[in-house]
Amino acid sequence: MNDLSKVLTTGGDGMLGSYVNFGIKTNRRSLDITDLKEVRSVFQNHKPEIVLHFAAETDVDRCERDPEYAYFINSIGTYNIALVAAELGIKVVYISTNAVFDGLKNGPYSETDKPHPTNFYGHSKLLGEFAIKELLDNYLILRVSWMMGGGPSKDQKFVSKIINQLKKDGTKKINVVNDQFGALTYAKDLVEAIKVLINEDKRGIFHLPNSGSSSRYDVAKEIVNILNLNIDVNPVNSSFFNLDASRNGNDRLDSSLNIMRSWQEALREYLESEWK
Known part of the structure; x- marks a missing residue:
């Protein structure tokens, strides 16, 4: 069509x-x-x-x-x-x-x-x-x-939350879970x-996620790298955060279509084009 x-x-x-x-x-x-x-x-x-x-x-x-x-x-x-x-x-x-x-x-x-x-x-x-x-x-x-998507006005998901934490004045360290894996x-x-x-x-x-997989900790480290920030990312387990809903340890999805680019490439474009 x-x-x-x-x-x-x-x-x-x-x-x-x-x-x-x-x-x-x-x-x-x-x-x-x-x-x-x-x-x-x-x-x-x-x-x-x-x-x-x-x-x-x-x-x-x-x-x-x-x-x-x-x-x-x-x-x-x-x-x-x-x-x-x-x-x-x-x-x-x-x-x-x-x-x-x-x-x-x-x-x-x-x-x-x-x-x-x-x-x-x-x-x-x-x-x-x-x-x-x-x-x-x-x-x-x-x-x-x-x-992820939509930039500061639309994005209220994980990537946006990490960016907002990193941009707070005086931030030297953030805590991010390292026991949840996905893409x-x-x-x-x-x-x-x-x-x-x-x-x-x-x-x-x-x-249809972007290709490859990582922990949420890996994503946060990549964001710090792309934004060229001197902030430590501290790995913690899921029990560190008191959330209403349970979160899975494995969110990885295998795609038979294999048509999506890597999550790293997509993340870099997203940050550089929509979070300036």
Whole structure:
């Protein structure tokens, strides 16, 4: 599909949606995904051929504190999108997460591994996957991990938190966990990959983080190196931080597509182009 004007994006003003410069972009004001009638009305009005379903609650700890809200947005909202898309013959691209797995596997998770989430965020996103697979024949489920993107105004994830810690006046040392392993996903790269997959009419479940893997400690060290800062990064284990939701030790995802550049290259571009 070369006509991207027929693509509608939910969550168009979020971290991932900020890199979409084509088609119809909606946000929570113009499309409440939890309102089935509104979803149907918007889809019937715009008549998209493909929906990029980016709208989600991705704050893992908020989902743990308020699971009803997590399910409302991530599960019911996605069900509504899938139901109307099925009625109207629309393809859906759904962004899922490494959190659908339990993190107990020794190696990276493949696209065929059985999900087993350990927190409410992962479970709510997995229910979204179930809705997509049950209601649609033409879909893409793309699992990603450790998302970064959007710069200072959009990014509230790990990379942004590390940068903000490093930039505080007087900072000489930061503590970062060294027992959680995964891979960054640059939102800009993900959107470009989605365009390729749409043009190739790919269907099914795929993992799409940037290539390679590391600990969160390794990522923080790389950020310090790229920013040329004289600040120590102190490795700690996960129990050092008192978080509402459990975190997996293994967030690594194996991608059969193998189309994403290295996380180091993506991180450098992100910092140098969007955090000046």
